[in-house]
Amino acid sequence: MLLEINNLYFSYSKEKPLFQNLNLRFEEGKIIALAGESGCGKSTLLNLVYGLLDWESGDIIFDGEKLMGPKGNLVPGEAQMKFVAQNFDLMPYATVAENVGKFISNINLAKKKETVAELLEVVGLEEFATVLPKYLSGGQQQRVAIARALSVLPKLLILDEPFSNLDFPRKIELREKLFRYVKQNNISLVISTHELQDIIPWLDQIIVLENGKLIQNDNPEETFRNPYNSYVAKLFGEVNIFNESEIEDFQLSKFSYYPKEVKISENGFEAEVLESRFAGNHYWNKVKSKNKELVIYTDKKIENSVTISFV
C-alpha cells in the first residue's frame, strides 16, 4: 500500500472538526481522484498528506513509514512526493525551462536538456521554454509547476485542481499526455477535482468527500452507476434526481438518471416538451412528465409531446 490514512482527526477550529476518523487507502501506480464540492476538505487533506499541516490524531503512513507532518520535516513537504497546489511557487527570474529543470541534476547537462524538453512537451509548453513566468497565464504557470514536479519522478504526485485554469482543448490535451506520462513512469497520482466528467477514462479510483466525510470510494464505473447519493451523482454532471414518491410513480430502480439514461421510446410515460435546444453533440431538452421536470438528451430536436422510458 502506498498511502494509508488511519483514524485521522483534524480541525481548523475546536467547534467544527473537518476530519473525524478518516480512513483511506491508496494503492501504488494508480490515478486517483479526490472529488467533492468546494469546501469539502480536498485541499486540506492534500496538505495533510504532503506534510504542510499538523493533525490532531491518527496516522498517515506513506510507503510503510509513519509521517510526522511539519514537525518531522526541516524542509516543508515529504521527500518522494510532489505537490502542485493552487499557488504555483515558480522562480520569477528564471525561464520556464529553468523552472522545469530546477530539481534536475546538472551532472549531465545534455540529459537534463532532453528531460526538460520532454516535460515541456507533456504539458504543451514547448514554445515557452525561454519565457519568464510573469508573461504566462495562470493555467500556463500551473503547467510549468506540473512539469517541474514530474521532473523528479516522485513516487506520489499530488495535484490540486490541475485543470481548473485551463480551457477545454488545453484540458483535453494535458489530460491525455499527463496521465499517460504518469502511468508510463509508474508515478501514483492523486488529483483533486470538483467535477469528474472529463477525467473519468483515466481514473482507477474515485474518493468522494462531503463535509470532510468519506462517502464513496470505488472505481469510476461503480461510482457512476451506483452513486451513494445525489451529491455523488452530481459530480458527473447534469442529472435527474428523484425522491421516494417519484421513484414509485415512475417505477424506477434507482434515484438518479443521467440525461442519456432517459430515452424517447414507443412505450412509456407521456411527457410534454418544454424546451429543446441544440447543444453540440446532442439536443438538450426539458420535458415534463407526471409533474416532474426532467432533462433528457436526444439526437434530434423534439417538440409537443413524447413518450419516455428509463434505461
Ligand SMILES: Nc1ncnc2c1ncn2[C@@H]1O[C@H](COP(=O)(O)OP(=O)(O)OP(=O)(O)O)[C@@H](O)[C@H]1O
Ligand atoms: N486556513 C483555514 N482556516 C480555517 N478554515 C479553513 C482554512 N482552510 C480551509 N478552511 C475550511 O475548511 C473547509 C475545507 O476547505 P478546503 O480548502 O480543504 O476545501 P476544498 O474541498 O479543497 O475546497 P476548494 O475546492 O474550494 O479548494 C472549508 O470549510 C474551509 O472554509
